[in-house]
Amino acid sequence: AQSVTQLDSQVPVFEEAPVELRCNYSSSVSVYLFWYVQYPNQGLQLLLKYLSGSTLVKGINGFEAEFNKSQTSFHLRKPSVHISDTAEYFCAVTLQDAGNNRKLIWGLGTSLAVNP
């Protein structure tokens, strides 16, 4: 079955430390990849996306992600986190199902907690 796996449900980190949130997907066809952030009691906001071209994509708030086709991964990174980065992060991938229909599949989310 098509799936998106976020390997860490919770990531605690100290302020100004680097962070990596991992995302793997299962697909053998071309995909579109997204990272969204959800701050407490708010909707989802796009951080960054990969559609084609350079495999390293930069997003808002200093985040970046690298698409690795051979490892079917799209890990999110930030070199130095801030308290305000505390939020839920969702990886989402547009995958093609057996009927050649494209569907957006969501990971279960990673809760990033930045501590002072």
Place this chain on the structure above:
Amino acid sequence: SAVISQKPSRDICQRGTSLTIQCQVDSQVTMMFWYRQQPGQSLTLIATANQGSEATYESGFVIDKFPISRPNLTFSTLTVSNMSPEDSSIYLCSANRGMNTEAFFGQGTRLTVV
């Protein structure tokens, strides 16, 4: 980009009643979706709202329980019918202009059924 207005933002409802959630987009979009998000969990797609035709429901969701309308390219409603406490959740409206573009989200409707 697109701005999505969703209302109500929250409601507390009696079991057995129904609630209709409205979703208004500030520009024409190709696709509109309704999601459910349990507290602290990921998004579960309820259905794709199709303009001028019946919505496409995901496994585990049926039209009788979650009737959806989409009369035009900028507006959709989701009704949660005959509610029970198990329907307590956040309901999110989403829209995009194609599967290779980003999805935009409303702020969500926090529903509590008592």
